[in-house]
Amino acid sequence: MGAALLEIRELSKSFRTDSKTVQALHHIELDVQEGEFVTVIGPSGCGKSTLLRIVAGLDVGYEGQATLDGRAISGPGIDKGFIFQEPRLFPWLTVEKNIAADLSLRNPEVKRRVGELIELVRLNGFEKAYPKELSGGMAQRVSIARALLRNPRILLLDEPFGALDAFTRAHMQEVLLDIWRRNGTTMIFVTHDIDEAVFLGSRIVILKPRPGEIRAKIGVDLPYPRKKASAAFQDFRMRVLNEFERIDELSWGEAGAGI
Amino acid sequence: MSDRVEAALPAQSAVAGKKGTRRRRRLTINDIAVGAAIPIVFLVLWQMLYETGRLDANFFSSPTDIASAIGELARSGELFRDIGISLWRVVCGFAIGGTLGLIFGLLSGFSRRTEMMIDPLFQLLRMTPSLAIAPLFILWFGFGETSKVLIIAVGAYFPIYVNTVLGIRNVDNKLVEVSQVLAYSRFSQIAKLIVPSSVPSILLGVRLSLAVAWLSVVVAEMINSKSGIGYLIYFGQYNSRIDYIFVGIILFATAGKLVDSFVRYLERRLLGWRDNFKG
Ligand SMILES: Nc1ncnc2c1ncn2[C@@H]1O[C@H](COP(=O)(O)OP(=O)(O)O)[C@@H](O)[C@H]1O
Numbered sequence: 001m002g003a004a005l006l007e008i009r010e011l012s013k014s015f016r017t018d019s020k021t022v023q024a025l026h027h028i029e030l031d032v033q034e035g036e037f038v039t040v041i042g043p044s045g046c047g048k049s050t051l052l053r054i055v056a057g058l059d060v061g062y063e064g065q066a067t068l069d070g071r072a073i074s075g076p077g078i079d080k081g082f083i084f085q086e087p088r089l090f091p092w093l094t095v096e097k098n099i100a101a102d103l104s105l106r107n108p109e110v111k112r113r114v115g116e117l118i119e120l121v122r123l124n125g126f127e128k129a130y131p132k133e134l135s136g137g138m139a140q141r142v143s144i145a146r147a148l149l150r151n152p153r154i155l156l157l158d159e160p161f162g163a164l165d166a167f168t169r170a171h172m173q174e175v176l177l178d179i180w181r182r183n184g185t186t187m188i189f190v191t192h193d194i195d196e197a198v199f200l201g202s203r204i205v206i207l208k209p210r211p212g213e214i215r216a217k218i219g220v221d222l223p224y225p226r227k228k229a230s231a232a233f234q235d236f237r238m239r240v241l242n243e244f245e246r247i248d249e250l251s252w253g254e255a256g257a258g259i
Numbered sequence: 260m261s262d263r264v265e266a267a268l269p270a271q272s273a274v275a276g277k278k279g280t281r282r283r284r285r286l287t288i289n290d291i292a293v294g295a296a297i298p299i300v301f302l303v304l305w306q307m308l309y310e311t312g313r314l315d316a317n318f319f320s321s322p323t324d325i326a327s328a329i330g331e332l333a334r335s336g337e338l339f340r341d342i343g344i345s346l347w348r349v350v351c352g353f354a355i356g357g358t359l360g361l362i363f364g365l366l367s368g369f370s371r372r373t374e375m376m377i378d379p380l381f382q383l384l385r386m387t388p389s390l391a392i393a394p395l396f397i398l399w400f401g402f403g404e405t406s407k408v409l410i411i412a413v414g415a416y417f418p419i420y421v422n423t424v425l426g427i428r429n430v431d432n433k434l435v436e437v438s439q440v441l442a443y444s445r446f447s448q449i450a451k452l453i454v455p456s457s458v459p460s461i462l463l464g465v466r467l468s469l470a471v472a473w474l475s476v477v478v479a480e481m482i483n484s485k486s487g488i489g490y491l492i493y494f495g496q497y498n499s500r501i502d503y504i505f506v507g508i509i510l511f512a513t514a515g516k517l518v519d520s521f522v523r524y525l526e527r528r529l530l531g532w533r534d535n536f537k538g
């Protein structure tokens with residue numbers, strides 16, 4: 001295996017508040033290869049968002065190393081796409097202008113690519129709609145298209161479907177896998193839903209809280225497209241669950257309630 | 260909200276029309292009847308009380324007298340001259356005060372250092388009623404147009420200044436993070452995030468500013484003037500033309516309302532994207 005796209009070495013991060021210091025991440029070691037779909041799973045408060053924000057360059061002041069393409073991550077940039085849990089669209093811009101954001105739709109190349117992406121995230125006919133006219137799933141697809149327009153080396157998704165209902169969520173998972181298949185974009189996808197982690201990931205990273213540490217990395221050897229109802233899927237799901245229970249016995253304590 | 264006419268604006272987005280999320284509201288006979296009922300009852304009652312002598316003619320006028328005074332002033336051309344000159348003073352004062360308010364508001368909003376420098380002084384000035392500074396301005400700038408326009412400008416300055424600063428400071432931090440992730444340039448961050456997010460607040464400032472400008476023009480014209488609606492009221496007071504006083508009040512009310520409706524129309528055009536309760 002060649003050098004990984006993303007290399008994280010001995011990464012630690014703590015937050016200091018007036019009263020105390022919270023160790024959010026402790027000695028994280030993670031390599032992500034080009035084209036991988038890594039899902040990160042763990043109970044809330046175990047540092048998933050912190051890890052993603054560090055990779056995105058939004059949180060700085062960490063210990064250890066985090067490099068993308070061999071260069072230390074020192075701040076945000078368009079090579080790292082970020083999808084927040086909420087779509088965070090600009091409410092005064094239409095769908096197509098939200099996707100273009102700081103780029104001008106008068107540029108024919110931008111216009112063409114925005115059109116393609118609208119097709120890709122299945123929002124044809126909504127180019128001129130305002131965010132308030134969109135459902136949660138549609139709005140989240142706009143934010144995915146907005147990130148993809150910048151051709152990021154890696155797409156970071158922080159519980160992007162967490163606020164959606166089960167049907168919309170299943171649909172969005174299909175849309176995302178479709179994008180991954182077609183574009184080959186490297187993905188790190190944070191979730192607290194085991195089904196979602198197993199359904200999407202080519203590899204699953206399990207975090208445990210207090211302090212946030214990696215407990216296990218499991219390659220998912222199920223072929224795509226996966227069927228949630230299949231025996232193989234359910235077997236794999238059990239394996240991940242067992243891993244959680246093992247963690248539970250070790251140190252999880254009351255924090256395991258987050259799952 | 261009472262502005263039915265504005266609610267009938269065409270929807271801006273084709274999709275909105277198709278999905279019917281933004282319904283058009285038409286002015287119906289019923290709406291007009293609901294809106295007009297109370298004023299009509301009020302006018303009829305007023306006229307009756309006047310005719311039966313329950314309202315002292317030394318202190319009151321009647322709707323019909325006021326109407327004929329309006330007709331008389333309109334025929335002589337005085338009415339339109341007064342409206343025109345008052346409107347002109349408001350426009351000049353608002354243009355000067357509002358522009359400065361916007362500029363200093365932007366400066367203060369973007370830089371805490373600037374805010375710390377200019378804000379204390381402005382807060383002090385803000386609490387000074389325009390009636391109190393009017394004599395000083397007359398002393399400095401004479402009885403001409405300058406002093407009147409400046410009195411109005413001072414009043415119009417503050418609402419825009421305050422609301423521009425507020426608008427800039429209240430930009431959603433979640434959207435700021437988006438602009439960081441998308442690697443916005445400093446220019447894009449200002450032009451495509453901070454300014455558009457501040458527009459609702461700035462427009463509110465414009466509305467309040469115009470309201471204050473109208474209040475200030477009364478002060479300016481009643482203290483020193485030979486023209487304008489404020490002067491009409493002043494004239495009525497010293498010549499016992501109570502009907503003139505009422506005409507002046509009605510003109511101020513109508514003009515103020517029209518200007519306010521215009522700004523609200525602008526708001527609806529510019530802020531159609533906002534997702535809030537429409538009544
Ligand atoms: N900006 C911050 N200031 C202080 N503490 C923080 C901050 N962000 C996160 N934390 C703390 O770090 C820990 C991990 O948080 P987070 O990464 O958001 O977890 P997760 O996304 O897995 O729910 C939590 O204990 C949280 O309270």
Ligand SMILES: [Mg+2]
Nearest residue numbers: 048049050158
């Ligand atoms: Mg989180």
